[in-house]
Amino acid sequence: MADEEEDLGLSLIPELYKPAALLPISQLKDALLYTIETFPVTIVVGETGSGKTTQIPQMLYKAGWTTDGTQIAVTQPRRIAATSVAARVAEEMNCQLGQEVGYSIRFEDVTSAKTKIKFLTDGLLLREMLVDPLLKRYSIIMVDEAHERSLSSDMLLSLLKKILKKRADLRVVISSATLDATKFLDFFSPDPGEKMHGKTKEEFGWIIGIEGRVHPVETQYLAEACSNYVERAVDTVMEIHTSEGKGDILLFLTGREEIDDAIEMISDRIADLKPGYPTLQPLPLYAGLPSDQQMYVFQPAGENTRKCIVSTNIAEASVTIDGIVYVVDCGYVKLRAYDPVVGIERLNVVPVSKASATQRKGRAGRTRAGKCFRLYTEAAFNTMEEATFPEIQRSNLAPVILQLMNLGIQNIIRFDYLSNPPSNLVIRAMDILYSLGAVDAKGRLTKPLGTRMAELPLEPMLAKALLNAPSFGCFSEMLTIAAMMTLQGNTFVSHDGNQKLSNASKRKFTVAEGDHITLYNVYESFVSHGKKDVQWCRNNHLNFKALVKAVSVRKQLKNHLERLGIVENTGLSSSDVIRVGGMEMVERVRRCLTTGFFSQVARMEADGSFQSMAGTQLWAHPSSIFFHRKADWVIYHEIMETKGKIYIRDLTTVEMDWLTEYAPEYYKIRNR
C-alpha cells in the first residue's frame, strides 16, 4: 500500500546528500526563528527526516544565539543518537567534531571551549544541573524526541519548567515527529489568567508543524497476523535481498537474543543462496554494544554488498543511517516494567505504539525513497496505543529521586511531573534510599553520604559501595570493579559464535567468590599486558575496546571521587594490611559490596536455583560464574524477569552475618 504522504518532489534529486536548503524545515526557517525569539517555549512537530534535529540548532547558531558565549544544547534519549547526529552536524558545518559542534554522553565528552552546539543525552543534561542548576551556559535547550517519554527526558522537562520561571532569557524547544503537542504546551504554560515574565498562557508558547517529507516511504502490512515474527522477519529480509533493488535493510526486533538468532538464521540462509546475489552482511545493534561497535552500522557497505542492520528500538528515533532503503518492523518492543512489591524489573515484550511504528518507518526515506514492511496487519496497527507508556510510571525511581533531591527538590510527591509516578513506585524508591542511608527518616537527603551518592554517575547501590571502599582498604579494587560494571556484560566476546571457547577463556579469570572479582582479574591482566595488547584480548576472548573504555571510566570515576574528597585510605592501605590478589583483599571487596547491595541477596538451593529473602525463585544469568558453580549466600547487581524466569546478574558470595553487620536496621525491620 503506497503512502499518501506528501513527497516534495525532492526524491528526483539524484545525489545522496540533500542540501539543507531542500529539507522541508528550511521553508519554515523565518517562522521558526521568529517563534523561538518571541515565545519561551516552542513545540516543533514535523515528519521524520524533515530536518528538526540537524537543522534547527544550526539555524539558531547562525541567527546569533551563541554570540554572547552561551551554547545550544540538544538532548537525545540515547547515546547513539547524540553521537551520530553530532557527527553529521559537524560535517554539515564543516568543522571537526568536538570543536564548534560536539557531544557529551556518560564517560565521554567530545566538546571544547569552542563548542557552540552540544548534543547530549537527556540524562547527562540532568547531571549538568548539579554544577549549573539554572543551566546558564545554554541560551537554548532543545529536547528532541520528547515523545519517547524516557525517565530522564520527563525529569528534564519538569526541571526546565522550574528553570523557565527563573530565567526569562532561556528558550526551550521541544521536538518530535509524533508528539501530543498540546499536552506538552499546556504543561509549560502559565495557568489561565496568570502570567510568567509578563506573558500570558497564549504568549508563553507556540506549536509549529512542519509539513512534508524528503522522500516517500511505501508501507506494506501483512494480510494475516504471523505467529513467529523472528522467522517472518528473516523471510522478509531474504525476500528483499533476492527480489528488491539496491539498498540496505534495517530490521527492528526486541532484544539481543532475538537479534543473535536472526543473524544466525540470516547467515544460514545466505549460505544456501544460489551464486549471483550480492553479499548480505548482517550487523547487530543494541544498547549493550560499546559505542564504537555501534558506530559500525554507519559505515557504508562494501562494493556489491547489502547491509542488514538488526536492531532494537535504539535505532528508532533521530538516527539517520545513510543507505537504508528498507525497514522491517516486527511490531514489538521490550519494555521494562519495575515491580515495586518484589523489586524486580520485568522485561515484557509488548506491541509497539503508533508513535514507535511511525518512527521506525521514518528511518527509511531519509536519503532516498524507501519501503517499510510491517510484520502485522493494518487492523493491528489501528488498535495500537498512540504513544509509549511513560517510563516514569514503570521504573525503579531511586536513582532519579536521589538526583532530584540533590537538586533541591524537597517534596518528591508534589513535584510538577508531566505524568505523575504511581505512589507505590515513589515509596519503594524512598525505602531503598533510606536503607542505603541516602535519605533520613524524615525523607531528607543525608550529608555527606546522600549528596555524594547523587553526585557519582553510578546507580545508588554501587555508588554507596564505592564510597565505602576507602574504609575497607579496597579503594583501587572497587574503582576497577565499578568501571567494569559499566561495561554491562560486554567484557567477553565469542569469535564466530564459538561460545565454548569463550567460556573456556573466562574460566582462566574466574574465582570462586564470584563475578565482580572475576571482572577485576580481567582488568588487572589487561593492565599487566600493557593495556594495548589487542592480540592478547583476542586470544582470551576479551573485548579490547570495552576494556580500553573501562580504563578511561576508572580514571574518570577516580577524578570524581577525588573532587568529592574521597581518596585511598593510606592509613589502611599499607602493604601489610592489604595483600592484593590474596584472600584478604577479596574479603574486603566482598564486604564492601555488601554495604551497597545488602538488600539484593539470595541463597543457592540444592537444584542450583537461588531463593530470595522473600522466597522468590531466581536463576543465575548464563553470564554469571554461578550458572555452573555452587554457592551459598550471594549478593547480586541486577535482577530481571524475562520469559517468565527471573535472572540475577553479577553475583558475589557473602556471609550471612555480614548482612546484619552492615545493614542492621534493614534486617531488623525485615525480621520483625
Ligand SMILES: Nc1ncnc2c1ncn2[C@@H]1O[C@H](COP(=O)(O)OP(=O)(O)OP(=O)(O)O)[C@@H](O)[C@H]1O
Ligand atoms: N548521517 C546522514 N547522512 C546522510 N543524510 C543525512 C544524515 N543525517 C541527516 N541526513 C539528512 O538530513 C535529513 C534531516 O535529518 P534530521 O535528523 O534533522 O531530521 P529529523 O526531522 O530530526 O528526523 P527524526 O524526527 O526522524 O529525528 C534526513 O532526512 C537526511 O536527508
